[in-house]
Amino acid sequence: MPKQLPYHTIHEIFSRFQAAEPEPKGELNHTNAYTLLVAVALSAQATDKGVNRATEGLFKVADTPEKMLALGEDALIEHIKTIGLYRNKAKNVMKMARILVDEYDGQVPSSRAALSSLPGVGRKTANVVLNMWWQFPAQAVDTHIFRFGNRSGVAMGKDVVAVERAIEDHIPAEFQQHAHHWMILHGRYICLARKPRCVDCLIRDLCEFEEKTE
Template sequence: MPPKKIKRLPAADVEAIFAAFEHANPEPKGELDYTNSFTLLVAVVLSAQATDAGVNKATPKLFALAPTPEKMVELGVAGIEECIKTIGLYRTKAKNVFALSQALIAKHDSQVPQTREELEELPGVGRKTANVVLNIAFRQPTIAVDTHLFRVGNRTGLASGKTPLEVEQSLLKVVPDKYLLHAHHWLILHGRYVCKARKPECWRCIIREWCRFEPKTPAPNKPLPKAVSPSRP
């Protein structure tokens, strides 16, 4: 079912929201562990349909053994599988990591490319993965729309869309340029820890005064209003 259409926020409210995010967290960071642009790319590929925490538990051994495309190819599919078998879909992901490492060696002189088009040609790399790598590794002002950001964009009124691409394109139009570099991190972290899917924690949300979501979720264990005693005749 497509997300419920919510009236888009005016430009002044969008500015206020991102100013609040910046004040609270001036330099937001992604939560995947990596050591270089190659290991970042691999970590993001592995994070599809998996949690960052789960990926971070599996990658220290993998990256110690294979911090470069050449070392990853030497490790082989079976060796990659052994390192990441705690991650969902690990067999398919191991094949993709092996194949993208081969492609980086053959086509890109073992370097991670810096364009979305070239990144999306690599096995296991889609638009969201490419945007994450471009943003974090190369500081390009891209917006990677995951399930959290998709929800926050639609729920708040920042960016309505039936698909991740629609939300991405909408955000690129409304987010002021000065906030674009960090916008997707702010929104993803907000969706992950505050604006949760089942029960958003509106009582501690720093953007609640501008957010269109209703009804706002009250704080847990909030005292109920006193019952009014029935009047006696």
């Protein structure tokens, strides 16, 4: 069982991540806070690439809540029907658009509580929007971060909220802004679930994972 890494080791890990990619970016295409919110909400149980294919045409005709309402649910479904759970997501996107227009003057709110109250938006989605759009150091813990955090010893916890708190507690403040992007990308492309690419890992010598692949 990996143990929580000490401060100096975590600092070195994120120093290496920063050196390799100083400005990591999320992979969901968006043009404003609203399209980012919709894209992240659509990405639940779907790949970023799949969402990007679906939203390429959608965001050309509906990049505001007002335009989404004008588009209508049936037309929205036609755009996103290649995405998993598309019918339920379409209902939530339309409900979200109505609330944004009626209660927020068509603007995406910038507080976690307000974002999390929207249909189809949970804590993770809210944190992604806070981080990517408002540069707030919120930590959106997905399966990649949960796996990497526990496997490496960087941020350990039994559930996503515990890992989120571990990130905030153990990762130095200077790395908090980009921490979740570095961890997502590392988990997505290097620290894979079944066959981690340890031979290509730039933090192999610092990681607590005992079953490293050759």
